[in-house]
Amino acid sequence: GAVVSQHPSWVICKSGTSVKIECRSLDFQATTMFWYRQFPKQSLMLMATSNEGSKATYEQGVEKDKFLINHASLTLSTLTVTSAHPEDSSFYICSARVSSGDRNPYNEQFFGPGTRLTVL
């Protein structure tokens, strides 16, 4: 199957700093990538949909100025958590969708390994 990588896999930072997380599709092109957040013992919550070459679409309640998303190429999307606070500590997971409808008739998404963010 398709491979998606994330970097870093974990990060600890001080309150007020910004953290950038990268999501890469390694062996396929992804015009659409998704960013999720998962708090302990909860399910994945979609934060935003990242579209190559255009602005991201944010879910209700997600601050676009706090969670900056850039999808600069068909294989890379980045999420920057700006001025991070302890309540932003979470497991951030990206996924990518293979572009062609014929190759992906069921709209399958492939997930990265996640980034565990701890804000002190």
Add this chain to the structure above:
Amino acid sequence: RKEVEQDPGPFNVPEGATVAFNCTYSNSASQSFFWYRQDCRKEPKLLMSVYSSGNEDGRFTAQLNRASQYISLLIRDSKLSDSATYLCVVNIPSGTYKYIFGTGTRLKVLA
């Protein structure tokens, strides 16, 4: 009503048992359905796509009932390694192919 609902469990079953999970969804126009498996502190991994005609992969069988708006997952001959959280995922009919995740059902297979 939540868009995708699952019983959170945990389901504690002995090795060799058969266990079934159900998941209901609220949007009747939903197009694609999946079961993902998530181990503790890891990313979700696709277990099965759920086809309209139902599908089977070894010990795992998935069914879709569009009339009642639910999908099911049956695990036969449970193994210790099946212990995980099973996430029901529905793809809503929007231009961005968004996934909606259920809260997950925890399964513990006991020796």
